Amino acid sequence: MRRVLERALRQAGLAIAEVFEASNGAEALDILTEQSVDLILSDVNMPRMGGLELLRQIRARRLAAGVPVVMVTTESGEESVREAIAAGAQGYIRKPFTAEQVKQRVLSLVNA
Numbered sequence: 001m002r003r004v005l006e007r008a009l010r011q012a013g014l015a016i017a018e019v020f021e022a023s024n025g026a027e028a029l030d031i032l033t034e035q036s037v038d039l040i041l042s043d044v045n046m047p048r049m050g051g052l053e054l055l056r057q058i059r060a061r062r063l064a065a066g067v068p069v070v071m072v073t074t075e076s077g078e079e080s081v082r083e084a085i086a087a088g089a090q091g092y093i094r095k096p097f098t099a100e101q102v103k104q105r106v107l108s109l110v111n112a
Contacts, residue, residue: 001095005041005072005102012103014110025049025057032063039110040064041093044073044080052080055087068109072097 002021020035022028024046042051051071068090081092091105
């Protein structure tokens with residue numbers, strides 16, 4: 001799924017210099033303490049630490065200040081989307097998605 005997202009971002013015309021990947025929220029936090037990023041895409045459902053908890057930790061630790069966070073989810077209900085937005089996400093992408101949907105959700109956040 002991470003490769004599919006990266007490909008969709010490239011197809012959308014986003015200039016990507018480097019991609020950092022994490023298989024769970026705890027790994028993502030480790031990366032964010034060491035690396036500067038311009039965008040965070042996080043799955044809601046991950047082992048060890050899910051995306052919503054990751055988002056809460058990013059905000060609580062003041063990591064990646066000002067960096068847009070977009071949640072990726074298979075959840076069809078609005079509750080998880082509302083919870084993500086309330087926790088500080090700037091957007092969401094529902095799986096399955098198209099490159100055009102990724103473009104619509106992400107480009108305005110990184111080009112702002």
